Amino acid sequence: MPADPTPHGATASGAGTPPEQPPAQAWQSGDAPQRRAQAALRDLPWEVGVAKPDAAVVVDGVTRTFGGLTAVSVDHLEIQRGGITGLIGPNGAGKTTLFNLLTGFDQPNTGTWSFNGRPLGKLAPHQVARLGVVRTFQLTKALSRLTVLQNMLLGAQGQRGESFLRALVPGTWRTQEKENTEKAMDLLRRFKLDTKKDDFAGTLSGGQRKLLEMARALMSDPQVVMLDEPMAGVNPALTQSLLGHVKDLREQGMTVIFVEHDMDVVRDISDWVVVMAAGKIIAEGPPESISQNQAVVDAYLGAHHDAPLTVEEEDRVLAQAEQAIAREENADGDVLDSTPHRKGPTDE
Ligand SMILES: Nc1ncnc2c1ncn2[C@@H]1O[C@H](COP(=O)(O)OP(=O)(O)OP(=O)(O)O)[C@@H](O)[C@H]1O
Numbered sequence: 001m002p003a004d005p006t007p008h009g010a011t012a013s014g015a016g017t018p019p020e021q022p023p024a025q026a027w028q029s030g031d032a033p034q035r036r037a038q039a040a041l042r043d044l045p046w047e048v049g050v051a052k053p054d055a056a057v058v059v060d061g062v063t064r065t066f067g068g069l070t071a072v073s074v075d076h077l078e079i080q081r082g083g084i085t086g087l088i089g090p091n092g093a094g095k096t097t098l099f100n101l102l103t104g105f106d107q108p109n110t111g112t113w114s115f116n117g118r119p120l121g122k123l124a125p126h127q128v129a130r131l132g133v134v135r136t137f138q139l140t141k142a143l144s145r146l147t148v149l150q151n152m153l154l155g156a157q158g159q160r161g162e163s164f165l166r167a168l169v170p171g172t173w174r175t176q177e178k179e180n181t182e183k184a185m186d187l188l189r190r191f192k193l194d195t196k197k198d199d200f201a202g203t204l205s206g207g208q209r210k211l212l213e214m215a216r217a218l219m220s221d222p223q224v225v226m227l228d229e230p231m232a233g234v235n236p237a238l239t240q241s242l243l244g245h246v247k248d249l250r251e252q253g254m255t256v257i258f259v260e261h262d263m264d265v266v267r268d269i270s271d272w273v274v275v276m277a278a279g280k281i282i283a284e285g286p287p288e289s290i291s292q293n294q295a296v297v298d299a300y301l302g303a304h305h306d307a308p309l310t311v312e313e314e315d316r317v318l319a320q321a322e323q324a325i326a327r328e329e330n331a332d333g334d335v336l337d338s339t340p341h342r343k344g345p346t347d348e
Pocket residue numbers: 066069070071089090091092093094095096097098316320
């Protein structure tokens with residue numbers, strides 16, 4: 001069982017309640033998306049698995065084990081549409097594994113999950129992306145020997161050229177390619193990478209690669225964007241710009257879920273925070289509820305959250321990222337084959 005969350009205002013059952021506040025305003029269509037998301041969430045109890053007023057993603061009974069280790073065991077989780085949800089937890093809590101499962105990069109042992117009511121299990125990453133759910137990676141997977149623009153074009157989804165029959169009509173393909181190039185250049189301008197379009201991605205700084213990764217994810221017009229540590233390794237000058245871009249995604253109506261260790265960043269941009277430890281969700285609530293939650297404090301202190309990764313941990317994270325990249329490249333390249341290319345629980 002997950003530890004009871006005990007945020008400010010905790011009840012005997014361990015569930016938290018929001019503090020007294022003025023009555024929530026009814027949603028106005030002209031409201032800023034941030035205010036809408038926060039208004040929708042403000043009166044919810046701070047308890048694990050709480051139902052959201054308008055859930056885009058719903059997860060039920062998802063578990064993933066590696067040998068004897070339970071990396072993810074999530075009973076119930078709902079992600080509010082149009083909000084920014086921060087997913088936090090100590091190293092090894094299962095955050096990346098949960099991202100991998102939800103986006104088709106890994107398969108669970110049990111469980112179901114859906115987007116807009118449509119089950120996403122058994123779909124490959126490119127199929128999940130086409131339905132509107134995309135992710136970025138902890139270690140940016142911008143392909144270093146492709147140019148910035150080529151990387152962007154790889155992120156385009158639903159290309160007419162992917163259909164075998166349409167691919168036989170070169171004019172159709174060229175139209176699509178032109179549209180994709182224009183869209184890519186618009187995004188590159190937005191992310192201030194347009195002057196680098198012909199540079200190899202490998203020559204970009206860490207922060208610029210993060211921007212490229214985010215820009216590339218937007219090529220498929222996603223509705224849900226999952227960002228794995230978007231700020232990690234980014235110099236302070238670019239951090240504000242990246243934060244601004246994440247907030248922009250919400251402004252444009254997207255649902256954002258992001259993994260982050262920096263609590264200042266989490267407090268700054270999250271409408272809601274979900275805390276994982278040892279594979280389970282141990283707390284949920286608005287950012288202000290989290291630092292007052294004893295279960296969260298214990299999980300972080302107990303796990304030596306701020307300790308640097310050991311060489312073994314670094315090797316594992318790198319190997320995981322490389323495997324994920326290889327799987328996505330297989331999925332991208334194999335467009336005529338709808339068979340999912342994924343790692344399953346039996347492939348450990
Ligand atoms: N492919 C794998 N094989 C074996 N164990 C794995 C694998 N992937 C993840 N794990 C284990 O599952 C657990 C959860 O790992 P995961 O990377 O999801 O955690 P995390 O919360 O994302 O951590 P971090 O914050 O360090 O990125 C860890 O104990 C990890 O060692």
